[in-house]
């Protein structure tokens with residue numbers, strides 16, 4: 130592989146990694162963004178958005194970063210629609226809702242996100258639905274949530290519900306990615322958290338896979354937090370993950 134081809138592969142794998150800004154303040158978030166200039170896609174989740182408000186989104190846009198606004202909305206249709214309409218004015222790339230809100234809520238969310246984006250003169254965010262949190266195991270699904278389906282079947286049904294409701298994709302564990310990719314097709318985005326290099330701690334992730342295996346299974350994007358952000362050298366950790374991905378890209 131030539132030097133130019135190698136750097137193109139490195140850039141394209143780096144663009145598949147979304148790093149969550151799971152910190153309490155905007156100052157800490159910006160410090161992380163500035164420490165890792167090679168990261169182009171950042172996630173703003175509940176801790177940061179609730180703690181510091183929407184100004185972090187403006188700060189990321191000023192730095193020409195892509196944004197995954199992970200609000201995991203789950204409410205009645207009217208309330209979800211209102212929140213999606215409001216979120217669309219921030220010009221974010223991805224926005225999460227929970228598939229278990231049901232078809233009416235998902236359809237209303239999609240329509241409201243599109244209407245909000247038109248009103249703001251911006252492209253609509255891609256709505257993606259959480260199928261089953263990656264912190265839950267098969268045992269927890271059965272014993273705590275009392276769901277009488279096998280976990281892979283449940284995740285697939287939630288993804289199909291999202292797809293049939295007009296959403297752009299789903300959030301799933303990499304362990305379900307292959308089946309969801311086969312059934313939902315290439316155009317349906319699969320955003321996979323629960324990604325752990327062999328050298329990182331699993332923490333609270335119950336259905337993890339390595340970055341390379343997740344990509345091979347069909348993930349469109351990998352959400353990788355603590356293996357990078359909690360590493361003693363985050364830049365080195367990010368580069369190491371990109372190198373592992375380049376082998377399978």
Ligand SMILES: O=C(O)c1cc(=O)[nH]c(=O)n1[C@@H]1O[C@H](COP(=O)(O)O)[C@@H](O)[C@H]1O
Pocket residue numbers: 149151172174199201225259261262263264300322323324332334352353354355356
């Ligand atoms: O929607 C998400 O991003 C999400 C869904 C899910 O099922 N599991 C999950 O871990 N996440 C998020 O992905 C990130 C994973 O971070 P790490 O476990 O540190 O890699 C966190 O910000 C979670 O909020």
